[in-house]
Amino acid sequence: MNLLERVYQYSVNVVEGNIVAGKKHRQAAARFLNDLERSIYDKDCYFYFDNDELEEFNEWASLFKHTKGVIAGQHIQLTDFQLFLAANIICFKKKENNYRKISSVYIQLARKNAKSQFLAILSSYIAFLSDQVEEVYISGWMKEQSDIVYQEILKQLERVPSFAGKYKTSYNRIHHLKSGSIIRALSREARQFGEGTNPSLAILDEYHTHLTSEIMESLEEGMGARANSLSVIITTAGRNLNAPCKAEYDYCSKVVDPDNPVDNDSYFVAICELDEGDDPFDESLWMKANPIAATYPEGMESIRKRAKKAKDAADAMPSYLTKRMNIWVSAQEKGYLDLDKWSTCLWEAPIDITNRKVYLGLDLATKQDLCSLGIVIPLGNGRFYVDSHSFIPNESLESRIQSDRAPFRQWLREGLLTMTDGAVTDYSYIIDHIEKIVRDNKWKVLEIGYDPHDATYLSQEMSEKGYTMVEVKQNIATQHEPLTEFQEKVLKKEAVHSGNGLLTWSIGNAITVNNSDDRIKLSKAKSTERIDPIASVINAFSRAMHGNETIDYNKMFLSKGFSF
Template sequence: MTLLERVYQYSVDVLEGKVIACKKHKQAVERFLKDLERSIYDEDCYFYFDNNELEEFNEWASLFRHTKGVLAGQRIELTDFQLFIAANIFCFKRKDNDYRKISSVYIQLARKNAKSQLLAIISSYVAFLSDQVEEVYISGWMKEQSDIVYQEILKQLERVPSFKGKYKTSYNRIQHIKSGSIIRALSREARQFGEGTNPSLAILDEYHTHLTSEIMESLEEGMGARINPLSVIITTAGRNLNSPCKAEYDYCSKIIDPHNPVENENYFVLICELDEGDDPFDESLWVKANPIAATYPEGIEAIRKRAKKAKDADDSMTSYLTKRMNIWVSAQESGYLDTAKWNNCLSTEKIDLKGRKVYLGLDLATKHDLCSLGIVIPLENGKFYVDSHSFCPSESLEERIKTDRAPFKKWLRQGLLTQTDGAVTDFSYILDHVEMLIRQYEWEVLEVCYDPHEASYFSQEMTEKGYTMVEVKQNIATQHEPLTEFREKVLKGEIIHNGNGLLTWAIGNAVTVSNSDDRIKLSKSKSTERIDPIAAVIDAFSRAMYCEESIDYNKLFLSKGFSF
C-alpha cells in the first residue's frame, strides 16, 4: 500500500467511524478528500497532489529516533494521523509554479500527542532539504516554550550519525552548512520575536499561552518577501477565551465548517477535541482529543491518572479539560445557535413575499460594527420568513475585511451588504433601502423595532415618516424570550430563510451570556465577530412572535391547558 493509499484509507475510516474522531476532525478529512478529488478529476483545478513529496517527508522522518517515552531510541514511524497532516501541508501544489497550496496551518491537539516531535521534523525538513536559504523560527511566548521544540530538533539531529559535520549550532541557532539555512528559537521574553527576520517557516508552539498576537504578526510581516512561506500553529486549548489563540480557533472552526460561508483554502485546519455533550471521563472517547496518546496502553494510563485527579480535586478539572480533552473552558456553553441547524431551514421553494405584513429590526452603529436591518415576515401555521441586510462605511470596509477575515466583498457583490460613503455609516442609506423594499414587495411595515443605542435621531426621523417605532432594550429581560423562541423555531424548522451568507456568518459568531436563572441575552463583547445582522433579526422577532397571523392556536391551547 502506498503512503497516499494509507492516507486515503485513514480518511475513509474516519468518516465511516472505524477511527473515532470528533466533528471538526471529520470536517478536515472531508476537506482533504474533496481537494484530492478535485486534483485528480477536475482538469481546471489549479493544484495537484505530489505523491513523491509525501514519500520524501516520510523517508526524512524515518531517519530520526524517538527521544522520549516508551519508544525512546526506536526509529520514528509516522502514524496514519501524522501522514495525513503531512499530506495536507506539503503535497497539494500549484500547477503554475509547484509552490505549496497551503500557507497557514492550525493544529489543535491535547498534550502528549507528539506535537514537538512533528514540529521538529517539519523544521529540519524545510531547512535541510531546500535549495534556498531558509529561515525557520520557533516562537513561544516564554523562552522555555520555544526551547522545547528547538531541543527536540537538536536531539533528533544528534542521533543521526550521517548528519555529523553538516550543521553547526550556537546561541539557540542551528545552521545547515551546505544551504546556509537556519533554525532559530525566538521568544518575547528575550525580546526576540521577529524584528529583522525573513521567515520561510514560522512555528508558534502552544499559541494559547500568547497574551497578544504580536509575535505572529511580526513573523507574518517578515514573510512578505518569501515566495512560498508557511506559518504553523500547534497548540492545545486554553482557559483565556479572549486570547488571540481562541480567536484563531474560532476563525479556523468556521473555515472547516461546510455550513459557514467563511472560506480560506490556503489554510489547513485540524482540530481534535471532545464534541459537545461528550463525557470527558468516557475512555472510549479520549481518542477524539488524543489521536496518538489514546492508541497505546501507556498513553491511556497517563490520561487515566489525570482523569482520576480531576474527579478527586475540583481545581484539577479545568487543567484536565483543556490539556487532556482539548476543550476551551466554557466555550461550548455560550454559542447561541448551530449553523448546521440554521442551514436546515433553508427554503427549497420560492417564497412569495409580495403584499406581506413585515416587522423590521434595526441594530445601528456609526463606526465599529455593521449597521443591520432585520426582516421578519409572519407566515402561516406559526412559521416566519427571515432575512437581513447590512451597511458598512466605505472607509472602514478594508479594515473589516482584514480584522474579521470574512468575505465582505463577496457579500457586496451578492447584494447582502451596502457600502456607505465616508468614515461613519450614513443612516439615510438604511431608510432608502427600507423604502426600496416596500416599493418592490408592496409591504405593510407593522413595526420597526430598534436598539436605542445611537438611534434616537434616526428613530425620530422614521417616526416623522409614519413608521411605528418600538424600542427594544438589549437586556436579559427583553431578549431571553425571543432568543429562546427563535432558537426553538429553528430547531423545529419553523424559521425559513434564503441562505443569506452574511446572516449565517453572524449567527455562527453569536454568543449568549446568562444570569443565575439561566435567562440569556446576546453578548457583543463575548461574541467572536460581528453579530449585528442576527441582533437586528431578534429585535424584529421580539415583536413579530406575538403577531396574530403567526400564532398556532392548536399549539397555544394545548400548552395553556385549555378545556372545552
C-alpha cells in the same frame, strides 16, 4: 499500500466513523478527500497532489529516533495521523509554480500527542533539504516554550551519525552549512520575536499562552518577501477566552465547516477535540482529542491518571479538560477565591463536629439546578469549619453533566450530592436532610441564613420546626462584608474544610462583580458554571461571622484528631 493510500484510507475511516474522531476532525478528513478528488478529476483544478513529497517526508522522518517515552531510541515510524498532517500541509501544490497550496496551518491537539516531534521533523525537513536559504523560527510566548521544539530538533539531529559536521549550533540557532538555512528559537520574553526576520517557516507553539498576537503579526509581516512561506500554529485548548488563539480557533472552526460561508483554501485546519455533550471521562471518546496517545496502552494510562485526578480534585478539572480533552474552558481570571489558597485549608485529620453550635445557609437557586446547604461551625480562636451538601433533580442530571462537564455521578457516590425525584428539586428532601444531619450530629442550629428568592415555602416550614430563619439578600450591601471576611479567613487558614470536591468546584467557578467603591458580590450571571455550594456557605458565614458564642476550649482541643 503506499503512503497516499494509507492517508486516503485513514481519511475515509475517519469520515465514516470507523476511527473515533470529533466533528471538526471529520470535517478536515472530508476536506482532504474533496481536495484529493479535485486534484485528480477536475482538469481546471489549480493544484495537484505530490506523492513523491509525502514519500520523501516519511523517509526523512525515519532517519530520526524517538527521544522520549517507552519507545525512546527506536526509529520514528509516522502514524497515519501524522502522515495525514504532512499530506495536507506540504503535498498539495500549485500547478503554476509548484509552491505549496497551504500557507497557513492551525493544529489543535491534546498534550502528549507528539506535537513537538512532528514540528521538529517539519522544521529540519524544510531547512535541510531546500536548495534555498530557509529561515525557520519557533516562537513561544516565553523562552521555555520556544525551547521545547528547538531542543527536540537538536536531540533528533544529534542521534543521526551521518549528520555530524553538516550543521552547527550557537545561541539558540541551528545553521545548516550546505544550504545556509537556519532554525532559531524566538520569544517575546527575550524581546526576540521576529524583527528583521524573513521566515520561510514560522511555528507558534502553544499559541493559547500568547497574550497578544504581536509575535504572529511580526513573523507574518516578515514573510512578505517569501513566495512559498508557511506559518504553523500548534496548540492545545486554553483557558483565556479573550486570547488571540481563541479568536483563531473560532475562525478556523468556520474554515473547516463545509456549511459555513467562510472559505480559505490556503488554510489547513486540524482540530481534535471532544464534541459538545461528550462525557470527558468516557474512555471510548478519548481518541477524539488524542489521535496518537489513545492508540497505545501507556498513552491511555497517562490520560487515565489525569482523569482520576480531575475526578478526585475539582480544581484539576479545567487543566484536564483543556490539556487532555482539548476543550476551551473559561479561566475565571476574576475568580472569588484562589484555589491554591483554598487547598492549603484542607484539614486531613478527622475533626469532631458533633455536639456543636452550627450556622446553616441555603441557596435554592432555581428548582431545575443545584440547591445547596452550607455548613459553618465555629471552632474557636476565630476559626471555622465549612462544608456543604447539594441537591439536584434526577431529570436534570444528564443535562448538567453535559453542560457543566463536571463529575456529578462521582459526587453522588461520595455523598456530597443528593438526587431528588422529578424535574424540579423537591424541597422536602432538603428539609429531611437538615433534620437528619442535625439529629445525627447533635447540633444546635443557631441560625439559617437563606437567599429569599424562591424560598417562601421552605422558610415557613423550617420556622414551624423551630429554626431561626434569617434573610440574606444577594446584593452588594449584604454580601461584601462576609465575602471579604471569608477571603481573609482562607488566607489565614482559619476556614478549614475536609476536601469537599463539589464545594471546591463551585469555588473555582465563582466570580465577583464590584461597584464604584470596589465593594463586591457573587455574580451568578457572570459565573459560567454552578456556584450554589459556595453561595450557601457565604449565606451561613454571614451569620456566623457575627456570632459571639462561648467556646468550650477543652472540648475543642481534646476532640479526637483535632489540633493546631
